């Protein structure tokens with residue numbers, strides 16, 4: 001895509017993007033696409049260790065709010081949203097692009113996933129989106145758009161996706177219920193379901209290369225997606241061009257999901 005030809009259709013919009021680990025992160029594709037379309041950015045990193053990878057990317061994108069955010073640490077979400085309230089007074093776009101499951105619980109199959117591992121995966125990868133939405137909604141005074149990243153394994157069994165399948169199914173249901181509860185405030189909520197992408201989170205999945213090959217072979221459009229494809233799809237959904245679309249799962253996968 002020739003990005004130079006794009007109009008700044010998100011000019012004046014303010015977007016908080018959570019989930020950048022490095023330049024391969026889906027969240028980075030979202031942030032870069034929003035910036036290309038004219039939005040102003042707030043970008044967080046997980047912790048001090050992640051900061052050296054994320055801060056240069058955030059500076060490069062001209063982010064005006066940056067800081068640490070670990071959604072499992074009580075109070076950190078509140079600090080992030082206090083900062084957004086103090087500096088911007090409003091928010092238009094929220095991206096939740098985070099997932100976690102303890103390795104031993106992720107890789108051992110669902111039957112062997114511990115109760116603690118299941119709860120942790122659900123808390124970080126799903127319920128944190130509810131907590132974020134609750135803090136973001138009052139700041140979306142002119143309406144807004146919220147995104148959470150799901151995957152095809154929410155609806156069909158994908159070998160080795162294990163506990164993340166039920167977690168993503170819950171996340172997609174969360175998006176529907178949030179869309180229902182927030183619709184009257186002009187806030188739209190989307191689950192985005194990207195095709196497989198080689199990221200750090202994906203490297204925790206066994207035989208991920210097989211998944212990539214299968215997706216490339218199956219995709220009606222004939223190739224894998226990249227993070228900018230996901231970012232620009234979110235960019236479009238954040239504009240008023242998509243003002244009547246909410247609550248569903250939007251596949252950005254070259255059509256792979258329609259093929260048996």
Ligand SMILES: NC(=O)c1ccc[n+]([C@@H]2O[C@H](COP(=O)([O-])OP(=O)(O)OC[C@H]3O[C@@H](n4cnc5c(N)ncnc54)[C@H](O)[C@@H]3O)[C@@H](O)[C@H]2O)c1
Nearest residue numbers: 019020021025026046070071098099149196197199200201
């Ligand atoms: N890579 C894929 O093939 C693919 C496909 C579909 C959906 N997804 C989803 O996209 C999202 C982003 O993953 P990615 O593939 O870009 O990988 P990534 O590793 O680049 O991003 C995952 C992010 O989650 C963050 N995170 C983990 N625990 C956190 C916590 N406690 N608090 C705050 N942040 C935390 C990490 O810091 C990291 O930035 C995830 O929800 C993932 O399940 C990925």
